[in-house]
Amino acid sequence: MARYAAKLMDDGSITVDAPTSAFPPSGFFTLFHPKKEGCKPYSFHKYVEQAPYTKDHFAIKKEEENANWTCLIAATGKDGEVLDDRKFSLPHLGLPSLGKKGLSVYPDRDGNDRKSLGVGFPTDKEILDTVFVVPGLEIPLSATPEEPNLRCRMYRNKYPDVEETVVVLVKRIDVMGVYVSLVEYDDTEGMILLSELSRRRIRSVKKLINVGRQEVALVLRVDKDKGYIDLSKRRVSPEDVEKIEEKFNKSKSAHSIMRNLATTQKRDVEDLYDSFGWELGEECGHLLDAFKRLLSDPTILDKYCMSEDVKKALLRNVEMRLTPQPVKVRSDFEVTCFAYEGIDAIKAALLEGVKCGTEMNPISVRLIAPPLYVMTCNTLDQDVGIKLLEGALEKVKDEIIKRNGEMAIKMKPTAVGAEEEAALAKALEDAQRANMEVEGDDDEEEDED
Known part of the structure; x- marks a missing residue:
């Protein structure tokens, strides 16, 4: 994107060294500061997110030396005062976040260090006169694309509040x-x-x-x-420890996504936070909650007008990291019935447990070795799966007792990992092999008779 020199006028407007044809009829613009070693190339996204320009904010400054300069007019109210959301002033652009160290090395438009030239701190007007304007909202590439700056706080405020x-x-x-x-x-x-x-x-x-x-x-x-x-x-x-640890873990997860996005898209992570992160988190209560909402409603990013490459990378990153992974919940139990119904009673009881499953969380029961059975459920929510199996086991118990049988739980419903699954598969394989061997012995005995 083309960048044009800007200048702050006494009437509060900004003149841009570009014709009006360089700007769309409406949209956004971004302000940048030239890069100087030790001084961040600041971009001021907060203004353009809150107040996009329209054709009513443009005019040609005939009295200027360059008649083709575009003027972004500071809109005023009925009393003639500049509207708060249209002030092109230092506080509104966020420049105070530079701090004293940043201002002390603030270069002029040619990149000369003001401090080395013996010049004191610049005025608001002098600071704004060193920035450039880009038509359209742009999250700038890092000054060092191969190693973007990944250092940044997790919240908008630079320092915590007292009592936090x-x-x-x-x-x-x-x-x-x-x-x-x-x-x-x-x-x-x-x-x-x-x-x-x-x-x-x-x-x-x-x-x-x-x-x-x-x-x-x-x-x-x-x-x-x-x-x-x-x-x-x-x-x-x-109580404070538990709450802050929960908040910290959420912030750390969201921060990890933002850092990864900054790395892959070659942007400084603070620029990403400035352009959409802080506001998105405040809108949804927490940035991680906002990312989870993106899984079902990516349109919440539309208001930020970020470039398609950044948006697609963010959605891909969120989907990869936050899409719930299926969890297997398992319970081992024994069922016996020595009454007349016998095996029919056991089958009926197990069927009652299977009926507790849902389309999203189906329940299955398999025989390990009589009278030991295993009940499993695949679910996206571990707690839901555990409660579902607990209810299913109650159904099995009620039904088998009603039919004069007994039930004993050997392992309560628990989420299992790869090792437990491998052990279960081996147990089922051993049981199947044992059954096959028994059947072979029976055939041999019949032949001998």
Whole structure:
């Protein structure tokens, strides 16, 4: 896609060094900053997602030196004030996320480092004057496509909120406290003071906490300017631990999908989050929940106008990772009946259990060796399969008791893996071989008579 130089005018509009014919009648535009070592080539997706332009936002600036420049007009309300969703201002474009370090190396349009030129921090207007405009929404390729930047926090906020519970990784133990990295926030460093490690008297810190171990901690203070984060381990309740671990596991799964997408599509992972990840997660409650919705409703991505290659790669990745895999649930049990009905009673009881199966979760019963049987069910939901087999076993038990027989469960309904399946197959094969040998003996005895 072609990129055009932009300039912020005093009236709040943006002029673009391109004719209006370069822009479709309506759609989106993306702003980029030129790449400079140590400074990210920022793209500002949030604005274009919220407020696509239309032909009403274009005009020709006749008074400019270049009469063919396109002007994206800042729309105003009845009182003449610029509408919030149309402000081409620094806060709305998200530039403050650069931070002081980013601004200090901010280059001019030619790529010259302002700091090396002895120039101070740029003004809002000077910053915006260094960006380029691309007609259409574009998630930029990484500046290093072969090794895109995969480092990024898991949530929109750069730092956690006070009183938020987070997962941390213990890095080192010091005389003042324990230094940790906040796993969900791009390994930002934090500290747990010794007084916040435990409610009890601490005799040995190393017996209480180990380097390399993940812990759950509560955020006490956040100094965004200095980057200090103080945490507490002793103020975390067992209920908090369970909830945050569940949230962390979901975030880690979603983050893994985003990192994989960034690798295969050669985009920086933060650009993917900026363009659709943060907003999609907020819309569905959590990004992983949004990915699960994609399995049945991929149209929820339509509003983000991402390129087809990125969209197809995301859907393929989600389908591969999140499509439920069939699980086999198994239970072993013995059924006997020495009453007159005998084998007919056992067959009738087993049939009652098989009837509990459904089209999606069928139940089957096989004989291992009298009186031992195995009941199995293939299901996409392990819990559903277990409950289904429990109900089926109850039916078998009720029916066989009604017919003066007995039933004993040898193995409760359990999800089984490849090893258990192999053992079952071998047991069935041995039983079949034994039956064949018995039948052969009978034939030989008849011949001798």
